[in-house]
Amino acid sequence: MHLSISELNLYAQRAAFAIGLPWGYGAAFGQALTRLAAFGHDPAPAAATALTNIASGEAGPIAVAHTDFVKQSHWTPVSQQVASAIWAGPLVNDWLALNAHIDSSLQIETIDLPLLLAAYLPSSLVTVEPGSTSLALANRDINVEHLTVVVKPGGNLTAPNRSKPRDGVEVNTRDWRVIEKFFTRCNIPTNASSRQWGAGAGCIDLG
Amino acid sequence: MGTAKETWPSKTWPQGIHLRPADQLMRLDRMGAAYPTRLSFSRALVRRMVKERWQFDRFLFDLDSDGFGKAVLTVITGRRTYSLVAFSHYLDAKQRTDRVIAEAWDATFNLFDGVPTDDDLIRLAANTPKQEAGRFTAKELVLARANKSMRLFDHVVTSLAKGKTPSLDLIGKVGYLMRTTAVYGNGKFGCSDRVRIADREEFRSAFQLEMLCVYLIRWFTIELVEHVARCRGGTTATGLNDEIKRYLGIGNATGLGMAPFLVSHPALLHRWVEAKEHALAEVLDRPIAPVLEQHQWTTLLQRAKHHLLEWHVDNILQQQRIDCVREELDRMAAWTEQHCPWQDHPWAALLHRAQSFSLEGQELTTALLLEIGGSYADTLADQLFIQHEQKQLDVTMTVGELLTLINTHYRWLKRIDFDTDNAHRFFWYYSQEKFEPRLGERTSMPGSDLEMPITIARDIHWLRIDLQRVEASRPLAHFLISRPHYRHVAERVQWVSQLEYGEIRDNLIGEGMRPIDLLRFKLAFFGASKFDPKSDLWTRIALFQGAPPPEQLTSPAADDWAFPLQPR
Numbered sequence: 213m214h215l216s217i218s219e220l221n222l223y224a225q226r227a228a229f230a231i232g233l234p235w236g237y238g239a240a241f242g243q244a245l246t247r248l249a250a251f252g253h254d255p256a257p258a259a260a261t262a263l264t265n266i267a268s269g270e271a272g273p274i275a276v277a278h279t280d281f282v283k284q285s286h287w288t289p290v291s292q293q294v295a296s297a298i299w300a301g302p303l304v305n306d307w308l309a310l311n312a313h314i315d316s317s318l319q320i321e322t323i324d325l326p327l328l329l330a331a332y333l334p335s336s337l338v339t340v341e342p343g344s345t346s347l348a349l350a351n352r353d354i355n356v357e358h359l360t361v362v363v364k365p366g367g368n369l370t371a372p373n374r375s376k377p378r379d380g381v382e383v384n385t386r387d388w389r390v391i392e393k394f395f396t397r398c399n400i401p402t403n404a405s406s407r408q409w410g411a412g413a414g415c416i417d418l419g
Numbered sequence: 420m421g422t423a424k425e426t427w428p429s430k431t432w433p434q435g436i437h438l439r440p441a442d443q444l445m446r447l448d449r450m451g452a453a454y455p456t457r458l459s460f461s462r463a464l465v466r467r468m469v470k471e472r473w474q475f476d477r478f479l480f481d482l483d484s485d486g487f488g489k490a491v492l493t494v495i496t497g498r499r500t501y502s503l504v505a506f507s508h509y510l511d512a513k514q515r516t517d518r519v520i521a522e523a524w525d526a527t528f529n530l531f532d533g534v535p536t537d538d539d540l541i542r543l544a545a546n547t548p549k550q551e552a553g554r555f556t557a558k559e560l561v562l563a564r565a566n567k568s569m570r571l572f573d574h575v576v577t578s579l580a581k582g583k584t585p586s587l588d589l590i591g592k593v594g595y596l597m598r599t600t601a602v603y604g605n606g607k608f609g610c611s612d613r614v615r616i617a618d619r620e621e622f623r624s625a626f627q628l629e630m631l632c633v634y635l636i637r638w639f640t641i642e643l644v645e646h647v648a649r650c651r652g653g654t655t656a657t658g659l660n661d662e663i664k665r666y667l668g669i670g671n672a673t674g675l676g677m678a679p680f681l682v683s684h685p686a687l688l689h690r691w692v693e694a695k696e697h698a699l700a701e702v703l704d705r706p707i708a709p710v711l712e713q714h715q716w717t718t719l720l721q722r723a724k725h726h727l728l729e730w731h732v733d734n735i736l737q738q739q740r741i742d743c744v745r746e747e748l749d750r751m752a753a754w755t756e757q758h759c760p761w762q763d764h765p766w767a768a769l770l771h772r773a774q775s776f777s778l779e780g781q782e783l784t785t786a787l788l789l790e791i792g793g794s795y796a797d798t799l800a801d802q803l804f805i806q807h808e809q810k811q812l813d814v815t816m817t818v819g820e821l822l823t824l825i826n827t828h829y830r831w832l833k834r835i836d837f838d839t840d841n842a843h844r845f846f847w848y849y850s851q852e853k854f855e856p857r858l859g860e861r862t863s864m865p866g867s868d869l870e871m872p873i874t875i876a877r878d879i880h881w882l883r884i885d886l887q888r889v890e891a892s893r894p895l896a897h898f899l900i901s902r903p904h905y906r907h908v909a910e911r912v913q914w915v916s917q918l919e920y921g922e923i924r925d926n927l928i929g930e931g932m933r934p935i936d937l938l939r940f941k942l943a944f945f946g947a948s949k950f951d952p953k954s955d956l957w958t959r960i961a962l963f964q965g966a967p968p969p970e971q972l973t974s975p976a977a978d979d980w981a982f983p984l985q986p987r
Contacts, residue, residue: 213554214554214555214556214557214609215609216557216605216606216607216608216609216610216611216612217606217612217614218605218606218607218612218613219606219607219608219609229869230869234903234904234905234906234907235872235904235906235907236812236903236904236905236906236907236908236910237903237906239907276900277900278893278896278897278900281894281896281897281900302906303900306814306896306899307896309813309814309815309896310814310815310894310896378557378612378614378615379557379611379615380556380557380606380609380611380612396851398849398869399848399849399850399851399854399869400848400849400850400851400857400859400865400866400869401850401851401866402850402851402852
């Protein structure tokens with residue numbers, strides 16, 4: 213199924229909001245999916261899994277306090293077994309910003325979707341190493357779950373990754389329907405009263 | 420904090436000439452009094468068509484005698500070809516509605532990138548009539564639909580079929596044969612994202628793609644009505660004369676969906692307003708008015724007055740405003756004749772004179788002054804775009820620094836008392852019914868927990884309160900860990916505080932807020948005229964009324980269509 217990037221962003225943001233994430237996290241989620249698509253991945257499976265993990269309670273936020281933004285940091289999930297990449301992504305970028313120019317390391321335990329997490333980061337500049345505890349961005353065949361990600365800053369972090377697939381993206385229809393279902397939770401059921409508050413309400417065409 | 424600094428063509432302003440401040444301009448009541456100007460998107464498009472000598476062609480016109488079927492109208496810009504693919508359908512009168520929740524229309528359209536193949540036409544025939552329920556590809560740039568004006572369409576067909584000129588009175592009253600009810604661009608329903616075509620010079624400036632689609636739809640409506648008339652009347656039938664063709668625009672029914680755009684694109688909003696103010700400042704800066712410009716001014720005043728005399732609406736408040744502006748124009752004309760200092764900054768003096776007028780009178784005066792603007796204004800009109808809309812949250816900023824930004828750039832929040840229920844009366848949301856944007860009343864309707872994030876004033880107010888509870892030297896990252904709901908709000912403050920005109924300086928969820936003010940502001944930038952508000956939630960307007968149709972683009976007055984007058 214063909215989608216525009218605008219659609220991908222809109223649906224991702226609102227689907228994330230619908231399951232309890234703040235708008236800023238939803239927006240970052242949309243941008244990460246766009247980057248996944250730019251890498252050549254279909255973003256729908258990762259998005260569907262990430263949203264379902266949160267909605268089902270299987271994945272959740274990371275237990276982070278301000279003292280955890282130091283140069284050697286080790287993050288773990290709050291209470292669930294697995295930390296959600298959607299919750300972790302913006303926080304990892306925040307950690308990177310605070311520790312950009314010093315020798316530093318962040319280890320995150322049991323992230324549900326390391327590839328999705330990697331898509332949040334200024335990916336051309338940050339190395340996430342392959343192996344049993346981390347992941348390489350360049351290797352497009354990797355699809356693993358519940359790994360620990362080690363992030364080490366390097367290079368110029370101020371240049372954002374702006375690449376977007378110009379002709380839209382092809383997504384797996386089955387996974388996209390999962391995202392659509394979460395998206396529609398953001399829309400409010402209609403009734404006769406609410407219909408009166410829409411534009412054109414009471415319109416009789418004399419035009 | 421990354422924000423692209425977009426620069427204007429070099430201009431320096433002498434002392435005494437200032438851009439009008441955002442506290443004055445970015446208020447809903449003034450935004451809701453906006454008029455189309457020389458910088459409007461539709462004017463910019465037509466100027467480009469004229470300058471670059473775009474060519475138009477009826478590539479395919481496969482309509483039956485009732486006008487049902489398909490058509491492809493092409494435009495060759497010199498660099499590329501674009502096509503309007505049109506499907507015209509029978510529509511039962513009971514199904515005809517302007518609302519987003521409509522399921523069928525008189526005509527449905529795509530603006531296509533290139534010329535569609537037979538396979539493209541088969542694919543589009545299966546999808547375009549479904550509109551939001553269809554799926555589209557990056558070859559489709561815009562998706563749109565329109566309904567006939569029941570008052571005018573049949574009358575024009577019947578008259579032309581009999582070889583007669585249609586009623587000029589009715590043409591004047593309605594002003595269009597068909598009315599678009601949605602024009603979707605930028606990736607909606609799988610259509611092309613803006614990023615795909617943004618580097619094409621003809622589409623770099625704001626909404627040029629959508630304007631081209633509407634211009635072609637307008638041309639289609641004229642071709643359609645003449646075709647049906649010919650089929651009915653045979654050799655007796657006649658066509659519309661040039662004056663009528665030029666006067667007929669495209670109607671539009673605009674609802675709430677347009678409003679959130681202004682909130683979610685502050686960099687663009689700032690760009691548009693700043694451009695207009697720069698264009699105005701250039702005019703005000705002129706020390707004298709040559710005779711030609713004096714004559715142009717008095718002609719414009721006359722024309723604007725007659726245009727206002729032809730503008731009638733059912734909405735009592737808007738009609739009162741129109742009546743007031745008519746009187747103010749008379750006063751302006753009298754002052755011009757008796758007192759205008761043509762040799763001593765006349766345009767600044769005229770604007771100063773208008774400060775005693777109503778807001779509509781002031782904004783109309785601004786629009787008239789911009790008509791005098793000439794090539795500088797036209798140059799700015801081609802630059803109403805943002806190269807890169809960069810926003811990136813800077814979490815290394817301290818709490819104190821963010822608070823300073825709020826206290827400096829959001830002083831206007833102090834006007835609003837958020838402790839009252841009135842300040843939170845409304846919420847904006849999308850309905851499950853075809854995602855129609857709606858306004859809800861917070862105390863009487865469910866769903867406010869799902870409201871759209873355009874509650875800017877309230878959110879920044881709350882952010883300021885919570886920032887004041889935290890040590891000022893702490894980095895923002897620490898503040899946001901335990902308050903993640905402020906992430907997008909903090910980002911907005913950092914971003915928009917650099918954009919003088921980027922924020923609407925009113926409470927968009929408070930008592931007294933009228934969505935129609937947002938709609939009119941944006942529509943004025945489109946070039947829409949004859950605002951005809953049907954409620955506080957939606958309005959009818961006309962686009963391209965007075966603009967030369969394709970066969971008249973080479974006429975000498977091709978760009979002179981501000982304040983169009985009814986044919987006589």
